[in-house]
Amino acid sequence: MLSELLHRVSGEPIRRWVLGAFSRDPDGTLDYDHPRGDPGLFGPDSVTWRIHADFPGMLAGGLAALMMQTLHPLALAGVWDHSNFRDDLVGRLRRTTTFVGATTYAPRAAAEALIGHVRRIHGFVHGMTEDGTPYAADDPALLTWVHVTEAHSFLAGYRRFAHHAVPRAIADRYYDEVRRVAEALGARDVPASEGEVDDYFAAIQPRLAYTGRSREVLRVLAGVRLPVPFAGLSRDVFLHAGMALLPAWAGDLLRHTPRQRRQARLAARLLWSMAPAFRAALKESGVVSRSCRRVGVPPEAMRDWPAPVDRQEPGAAAH
Template identity: 45%
Template structure:
């Protein structure tokens, strides 16, 4: 196995576990899925460094909502098996982004069924329900903002303002299918929503514990090399957060030297990840599926021979 294959194998195993099956993205012919090859979602979600840092940043930001964090703390096994949660989250984003329409809709329905059982009482006495449209909106907006921030920071070519708005509008489709309401459709609406919801956000004990867990690579991976990679990605994720979130989560305050060092480390890692994982097996397979002519329905008369 050469170096490129080794990098790809380790990345796929960490992110997808045994759940990555390229065949899920290969049929039916002519099916663009929820978004299609010309979408901005395909562009943003195909950038590994941006998605890694943005995904971790989203987990950090999401932890600031006491009700969302209560659901994770009381119904998730992230401490016992953090990689499994990463696998499930990455699998959902991948299949809803690049899978066939049927595969994407089936993944959404599975998550909706899980949400039906995630409810309880937060430490502050308030009841929560993972199917609550407002909670779904919060989780989605945090993901959208952080995925976009990761792409803008580490992609080879950042999106234009118009493309950024397109991304937000396109990706809202998944949140709405899950049951979210009032989902922002532009970057300006994302910013307005974050300003609106900020007074409700606070870092409780569960959030601070989760943050410390993420910042301790040994809790996630045992291999020293992977531990180093995690430290680089977590530092890059913290750098994507708004200043008020960094303060609330009691993370180290950024300095010019720290910021410069962390960004350089992520960019160096990005070159390694791109070398090993591009072109993406999933995106290549999905693109071929979408661009192949759709099969004619059974019983369709053949065109006459000229």
């Protein structure tokens, strides 16, 4: 069944469904072409531009991050109380895609405006968990949790599917770069290296739990119909490939069965095989190539790591 998808898709169908289903500018309101020369929050010399350009790793990584986020009772309560995830999980994925795409590639003013918009929304998201613990979406600790799960998953997706080795120094630089978005949203004490992320996960694990609400959100996720050809098959490939990106401790907390782990390994191998087709199909399309042209850089440059730079002081590039 899984091999069927690999043989039946080609470049043009891939391009159409990626840009249609998971556009980083679904409403056409973001101008990735102007002003000329505007590098946005990161610019073409960043690691972030390269890692976020890889569609298979980003979609599988986004699904992995959602799975991890169901383990935090406070973060999960916000989703449970303030979203219609049962009816619009695809919408949530699209909104995440738009936010990540815009804060990565859009000109600075547009990226900062979107961050401000999300901060205002967060101000209305608060309540109590099942056991009466208060939560708020603008809690710096919760913002850090959401950010770290996403950044870790995106990096894991790139490492698994991009056919491009990621040295430790590049991984450290990625974490140091992307934390500026989390900090602009209000996160604090955001890990800035791979070692700091490992320490963060070790420290937070005692506060995580697999609950009935976790199970329900994951049930909805397992049945989501992606707006793409071969919807159920595509979902299974990306969802199980996302499982393969989870840290071992997260898979244990989520109670993944031996069968699920086998499916994850198979899906990851299939997506790895399919990744060059996605790369070829999207080479000249989408916001990555548009943003590269905006700053006068060939899109092909995104396949090479940028030259080393001095490590920035925390928050230095966020202003």
